[in-house]
Amino acid sequence: MSSEYLVEVKDLKQYFPVSTGFMKKTSLKAVDGVSFSIRPGETLGLVGESGCGKTTVGRTILRLYQPTGGEVLFDGRKVTNSNITELRKEMQMVFQDPYSSLDPRMTVEDIIGEPLDVHKLYSTRAERREKILNLMELVGLNAEHARRYAHEFSGGQRQRIGIARALAVDPRFIICDEPVSALDVSIQAQVVNMFEDLQKQLGVAYLFIAHDLLIVRHISDRIAVMYLGKIVEIADADELNDNPQHPYTISLLSAVPIPDPKITRQRKRIILQGDVPSPMHMPTGCAFRSRCRYATEQCARECPSLADRGNGHMVACWNK
Amino acid sequence: MADKNNDFKKNPFSLQVDLSRFSPSQFDLATEEEKAQQEVMSESTTFFKDGMRRLKKNPLAMMSIVVLVLIVLACVVGPMVVPYGYEEMISVNGRRDKTAKNLMPFTWSKNEQKAIDEGQKLFPHILGTDEQCRDYFVRILYGTRVSLAVGLFASIIVLIIGLLYGSVAGYAGGRVDLIMMRIVDIIYSLPDMLMVILLSVIMKETLAPLIQNTVLAGLGVNMISLFLVFALLYWVSMARLVRGQILTIKENEYILAARSIGAKPARIIRQHIIPNCLSVIIISTALQVPSAIFTESFLSFLGMGVQAPMPSLGSLANAARSGLQSYPHKLVFPAVVICLIVLSFNLLGDGLRDAFDPKLRR
Ligand SMILES: Nc1ncnc2c1ncn2[C@@H]1O[C@H](COP(=O)(O)OP(=O)(O)OP(=O)(O)O)[C@@H](O)[C@H]1O
Ligand SMILES: [Mg+2]
Numbered sequence: 206m207s208s209e210y211l212v213e214v215k216d217l218k219q220y221f222p223v224s225t226g227f228m229k230k231t232s233l234k235a236v237d238g239v240s241f242s243i244r245p246g247e248t249l250g251l252v253g254e255s256g257c258g259k260t261t262v263g264r265t266i267l268r269l270y271q272p273t274g275g276e277v278l279f280d281g282r283k284v285t286n287s288n289i290t291e292l293r294k295e296m297q298m299v300f301q302d303p304y305s306s307l308d309p310r311m312t313v314e315d316i317i318g319e320p321l322d323v324h325k326l327y328s329t330r331a332e333r334r335e336k337i338l339n340l341m342e343l344v345g346l347n348a349e350h351a352r353r354y355a356h357e358f359s360g361g362q363r364q365r366i367g368i369a370r371a372l373a374v375d376p377r378f379i380i381c382d383e384p385v386s387a388l389d390v391s392i393q394a395q396v397v398n399m400f401e402d403l404q405k406q407l408g409v410a411y412l413f414i415a416h417d418l419l420i421v422r423h424i425s426d427r428i429a430v431m432y433l434g435k436i437v438e439i440a441d442a443d444e445l446n447d448n449p450q451h452p453y454t455i456s457l458l459s460a461v462p463i464p465d466p467k468i469t470r471q472r473k474r475i476i477l478q479g480d481v482p483s484p485m486h487m488p489t490g491c492a493f494r495s496r497c498r499y500a501t502e503q504c505a506r507e508c509p510s511l512a513d514r515g516n517g518h519m520v521a522c523w524n525k
Numbered sequence: 526m527a528d529k530n531n532d533f534k535k536n537p538f539s540l541q542v543d544l545s546r547f548s549p550s551q552f553d554l555a556t557e558e559e560k561a562q563q564e565v566m567s568e569s570t571t572f573f574k575d576g577m578r579r580l581k582k583n584p585l586a587m588m589s590i591v592v593l594v595l596i597v598l599a600c601v602v603g604p605m606v607v608p609y610g611y612e613e614m615i616s617v618n619g620r621r622d623k624t625a626k627n628l629m630p631f632t633w634s635k636n637e638q639k640a641i642d643e644g645q646k647l648f649p650h651i652l653g654t655d656e657q658c659r660d661y662f663v664r665i666l667y668g669t670r671v672s673l674a675v676g677l678f679a680s681i682i683v684l685i686i687g688l689l690y691g692s693v694a695g696y697a698g699g700r701v702d703l704i705m706m707r708i709v710d711i712i713y714s715l716p717d718m719l720m721v722i723l724l725s726v727i728m729k730e731t732l733a734p735l736i737q738n739t740v741l742a743g744l745g746v747n748m749i750s751l752f753l754v755f756a757l758l759y760w761v762s763m764a765r766l767v768r769g770q771i772l773t774i775k776e777n778e779y780i781l782a783a784r785s786i787g788a789k790p791a792r793i794i795r796q797h798i799i800p801n802c803l804s805v806i807i808i809s810t811a812l813q814v815p816s817a818i819f820t821e822s823f824l825s826f827l828g829m830g831v832q833a834p835m836p837s838l839g840s841l842a843n844a845a846r847s848g849l850q851s852y853p854h855k856l857v858f859p860a861v862v863i864c865l866i867v868l869s870f871n872l873l874g875d876g877l878r879d880a881f882d883p884k885l886r887r
Contacts, residue, residue, distance in 0.1 A: 293787035306778040
């Protein structure tokens with residue numbers, strides 16, 4: 206059985222228990238009812254400010270954290286603890302920090318070869334080596350460096366090692382958790398372009414997490430905007446860029462630099478007032494209302510849910 | 526409409542290169558070779574080789590290795606060369622030589638002198654003899670053997686128990702970790718010397734009937750109770766260290782990455798966690814050896830260590846105490862050997878830590 210979508214996330218919730226003093230516990234709602242779906246070969250961008258729960262969404266989909274609620278369907282099949290090991294051949298992750306996501310005691314060959322070892326994807330040593338060298342070539346690493354240790358590489362090269370490791374099992378879906386935010390701007394472009402090339406060659410789908418709208422706009426087919434554990438707007442990349450609806454999206458877009466000084470001077474930047482509420486003491490109703498110019502009484506009472514405004518452009522706001 | 530080039534007019538105060546003076550044809554694309562030159566890679570070294578290289582540069586650590594090797598060689602080869610046993614009283618022509626008591630280094634007793642004058646060849650008493658006419662050099666060699674063996678075995682026991690306990694606590698985390706670490710805290714808070722003394726007294730009584738007529742009897746009750754005391758008390762700091770290491774390593778994203786690949790916990794512990802905390806464990810084991818030797822010497826000095834006639838450096842020092850005014854050299858020799866061993870292991874441990882700590886990379 207297969208559906209139109211490769212990955213479907215339905216009402217995913219992830220609450221972390223945190224202790225606030227002696228014997229007192231509350232839960233931190235890092236992800237609170239997130240739903241989206243991704244077609245085969247498509248890229249969904251996920252943006253939001255630091256701490257809004259983007260990484261947690263990615264890790265919960267992969268069951269690195271046990272979800273508090275909701276479900277994930279892969280290829281129409283529900284992801285459970287019993288089939289996750291098998292599904293790890295289909296879903297992979299590229300991590301945020303290329304410095305701590307590679308074991309310093311392993312050579313590049315062993316790092317890239319680990320998924321092959323775990324899933325026993327080769328029959329002879331020679332085959333293993335050949336696969337590893339192919340992967341290294343695919344991500345633009347020099348095959349002579351196979352015997353080196355991760356600490357001998359630059360940030361961009363390390364991220365390529367991480368990507369090669371994710372590609373080793375030939376997955377259909379890769380979660381890219383801010384894969385370029387730890388890199389220098391000049392190298393960011395190289396790595397982003399490589400992601401695009403790989404998608405063209407291999408047809409993988411991406412969940413591309415970032416806080417930089419410029420990069421997400423460039424690589425994504427659709428974009429989801431997240432604020433404090435909830436998705437506030439999803440739309441096609443162009444639609445979101447030209448016709449943003451949610452006040453938070455509008456303010457995010459107004460902060461994106463435009464490489465033309467004339468437009469930039471004319472443009473009005475919307476600077477958000479107020480502070481981000483703590484995820485441990487969420488306000489009632491809409492989480493964004495403390496910083497929203499359009500906030501009304503209704504926003505304080507009820508939390509708006511995502512509603513379709515035509516063409517799959519979904520917005521969670523009462524007033525817009 | 527302003528001239529299109531005006532947009533690129535250089536601000537006179539700007540330090541940027543004025544690009545309007547160049548035309549695009551004046552620029553070349555970088556070749557692949559030039560791009561490759563940007564990637565500077567240092568010579569590849571494994572973690573171990575790198576550490577050894579730095580260890581070799583540390584003169585103190587190298588000197589302690591040399592001293593330790595010499596001491597071990599002397600312990601192994603010495604007793605084969607010297608024709609006296611550690612409990613053998615000096616005899617001349619098959620008869621006990623009662624005059625060979627408390628000799629100074631490189632001297633002979635009256636009877637021995639007579640035998641030499643008659644043309645016999647005797648082996649010199651390099652460090653003299655003790656009050657029971659036994660060759661002191663051989664006794665010190667055997668004492669060193671015992672002390673080193675106690676030190677090494679105790680460290681290995683500590684290592685095994687501490688490693689298992691600490692890694693279970695660290696990896697399991699949560700409530701299991703909490704309970705296991707409270708037990709460690711309790712053991713840690715006991716006054717250890719007092720416990721060692723009490724335990725070895727009690728052990729001696731309860732163990733003696735148990736090990737009669739077994740292989741262990743040859744070792745002596747005291748030795749075994751010493752090991753047990755180490756096993757019961759001294760692993761706690763090792764367990765704490767291992768747990769702390771594992772807790773920090775567990776937080777690294779590469780552990781998460783291994784899980785996302787589908788690696789099982791056993792594989793994660795084997796392939797990622799143990800190799801990453803191994804150097805710290807080796808180093809603290811090296812530092813554990815002198816502390817065990819020190820404790821053994823201390824206990825033997827108090828008369829609770831190894832059993833006579835088997836010597837240990839501590840019991841030799843203790844025996845020398847009575848004749849301190851007339852024969853001070855008998856205290857000096859074992860004391861010097863203890864100092865050398867303890868100092869060498871400490872310096873070696875420090876050197877290992879400096880060489881293998883990735884944060885101290887130079
Ligand atoms: N293991 C955890 N235990 C408790 N709280 C956590 C845990 N992981 C994340 N959080 C909390 O969940 C919230 C979301 O964190 P998350 O790492 O998903 O943010 P993010 O959007 O990825 O941010 P960034 O852009 O900085 O990477 C934060 O408030 C964080 O403190
Ligand atoms: Mg993150």
